[in-house]
Structures are given as structure tokens and as C-alpha cells.
Amino acid sequence: MEAGEITNVVVVGSGVMGAGIAQVFAQEGFSVALNDVSGEVLEKAKGRILDGLSLLESGGLLSKKTAKEAAGRISYVTDIETVKDVDMVMEAVWEKIEIKHELFKKLDGLFSPGVILASNTSGISISRIASVTKNPGRVVGMHWWNPPYIIPVIEVIRGEQTEEMVIRTVRLLVERLKKKPVMVNKDVPGFLGNRMQYALMREAVSLLENGVATAEDIDTMVKAGFGFKFPVIGPLETIDMAGMDIFYNVSKYLYGELDDTKTAQKIVEKKAKENKLGQKTGEGFYDYSKTDIKSLNKERVDRYIKIMKDLGY
Ligand SMILES: NC(=O)c1ccc[n+]([C@@H]2O[C@H](COP(=O)([O-])OP(=O)(O)OC[C@H]3O[C@@H](n4cnc5c(N)ncnc54)[C@H](O)[C@@H]3O)[C@@H](O)[C@H]2O)c1
Incomplete structure (x- = not known):
């Protein structure tokens, strides 16, 4: 999957980070399915996304039209299995290894091997997250900073088995999102x-x-x-x-x-x-x-x- 081919993104976890990340993808023209465990949680995330868009709009960084179009590109889903046409998954669930392991095992079985699986973990080893999948080459770290729609940098972390092509694609993707990529070449705790x-x-x-x-x-x-x-x-x-x-x-x-x-x-x-x-x-x-x-x-x-x-x- 080349960066230019990515148009449909699933963001899993709609908390502080997931909602902001979904917002940035939508601002830059991506189609986003935001997934979480309940409609109630997703409703709150929607409120935060609309607040975030209006902050950027009132700060003069987004036009009213772009903000409205961005909001319209996000769908809210409680069942990830119902999402079709997925090019990449951006995980932003709780920072617990058991939860990430269970999720990555499920994502690996659900989506074809060409679909990139990125984790927003703050510090868990990418190689360790990838270890439960059959295709660890497509697992990569993509560490956003809070608030995601403000902080320009995204760390791109190479796991021990992450494929070169995946690293290159994610780097270009970060640039498409108008963010600054920094490349973390070794999967060290805490990244850079x-x-x-x-x-x-x-x-x-x-x-x-x-x-x-x-x-x-x-x-x-x-x-x-x-x-x-x-x-x-x-x-x-x-x-x-x-x-x-x-x-x-x-x-x-x-x-x-x-x-x-x-x-x-x-x-x-x-x-x-x-x-x-x-x-x-x-x-x-x-x-x-x-x-x-x-x-x-x-x-x-x-x-x-x-x-x-x-x-x-
Ligand atoms: N908060 C920060 O400043 C920050 C910064 C960078 C990275 N991170 C990392 O981002 C990730 C998310 O952090 P956060 O602060 O947004 O957490 P959060 O607690 O605000 O949100 C996590 C969300 O994940 C959902 N969730 C849990 N398990 C799920 C599953 N199996 N499927 C779907 N949804 C699920 C929860 O319902 C919750 O809404 C963590 O790995 C964290 O370490 C956080």
C-alpha cells in the first residue's frame, strides 16, 4: 500500500487521542471510521471533534467550509467488522498490553495483509505489539502528541519486523497530513x-x-x-x-x-x-x-x- 493510495482509515479508540487523530485525517480529506466500544463514548468523541474543528476555525487555521466537510467525513462505528474498504488502521486504545494484543490479533485476522496497522502507543514496544500477529511486517508505531490537531510532530517507529515499504509509506502519509515526521529507527522504550x-x-x-x-x-x-x-x-x-x-x-x-x-x-x-x-x-x-x-x-x-x-x- 503506497501513501497516495490510502484514503480510508479506521481509528480504533475515540478517547483524547483517537478523536483528535480522526479529526486530523478528516481535515486532510481522508474518509474516517471512528470505532469505540459504545455509541455513548462515540457521541462524546463527536462533541470533542466538533470543538476541535471550531477552535481551529476561530483561530483562522481552517475555513468554515473545510471544517464542515471534515466533520462530514467521519463515521462513528461500534462494530469494526462492518467497516468496508479499509486502507489502514490507527490504534489509539488504552495503554495496556493485553488490550492492544487482543485488538491487534483481531485486526490481523480481519484485514488483508496490505492494510497497515499503526499503533499510537506511548511506550509499549512495537515489536511486542506486533508479536501476536501473523503479519508483523505491517505493524508500525505512529506516535501522535496531544492535542493531535495542534502538535506538528508524529514519531514513526520501526518495529523489529516492520517492512521498509511500510515505514516509507507512513512517512509520506505523515507529510500528507501536513505533520512533521521523525523517524525512530530502533524500537526503544519512550521512543524519541x-x-x-x-x-x-x-x-x-x-x-x-x-x-x-x-x-x-x-x-x-x-x-x-x-x-x-x-x-x-x-x-x-x-x-x-x-x-x-x-x-x-x-x-x-x-x-x-x-x-x-x-x-x-x-x-x-x-x-x-x-x-x-x-x-x-x-x-x-x-x-x-x-x-x-x-x-x-x-x-x-x-x-x-x-x-x-x-x-x-
Ligand atoms: N493522552 C495522551 O496525551 C497520549 C499522547 C500520546 C499517546 N497516547 C497513547 O494513545 C493511546 C490512547 O490514549 P488516550 O489518552 O486517547 O486514552 P483514552 O482513555 O482517552 O481513550 C481510550 C479509548 O479506547 C477505547 N477502547 C478501549 N479498548 C477498545 C477496543 N478494544 N476497541 C475500541 N475501543 C477501545 C476506550 O473506550 C476509550 O474511549 C494510548 O496508547 C496512549 O498511551 C496518549
């Missing part, structure tokens, strides 16, 4: 993005736990400091700009000082056990008890949209 993101978050938590700075100042350090540069230059470009000699010398004394804990830190474990889960329970590192979370997140999306436009995404 989460490995780097978690390295930073581990250090941020450690700085907070050790009383080096407040949560606000740690976040400001990233947002108004080195993170401010990241939409323009990445970490390796930063090293080249500063000089390898400087990086070499600083690495020699600083690496040994950085947090290298192998398990979740005490502060994280304590908060998780006390149900201080962040926005969803009203408290995490910050107190959200008096915050209108919906407005806060809408304001953040509006700001992302401005940045996307400035950067030409």
Missing part, C-alpha cells in the same frame, strides 16, 4: 520524544523536591529560558552553537550532579497516592481548586495556534 521529555521532567521534579526553586520558577526557567529557543533550534543545534568544547567541559563536571534516580521520586509517589493528580483532581504541583480548567486549556490552545501560524505549521 518521551525519553527526552522525561529526562527533563525527572530533573525538574528533583529540583523541586530538593527545594532549589519553586514550581513556578522551574516552569518559568523552561518557558522563558532555554525552552523559548526550542521552536527554532533543538538541543544538538544548541550544542553546536555554544561549542563542543564548552559542552564537553560542562558535561564532565555537571553530569555527575544530575538526577539519575531509577524510580519515581518520593514527591511524585506521595502525590499520586494522595490523589493529587493535577488538573483532573484539582491539585498536583499547583492548586487548581479555583481555576476554570476548561478556560485555562482553551487559552493555552489559542496560544499554540498563534505560535503554529508564526512558525508556518
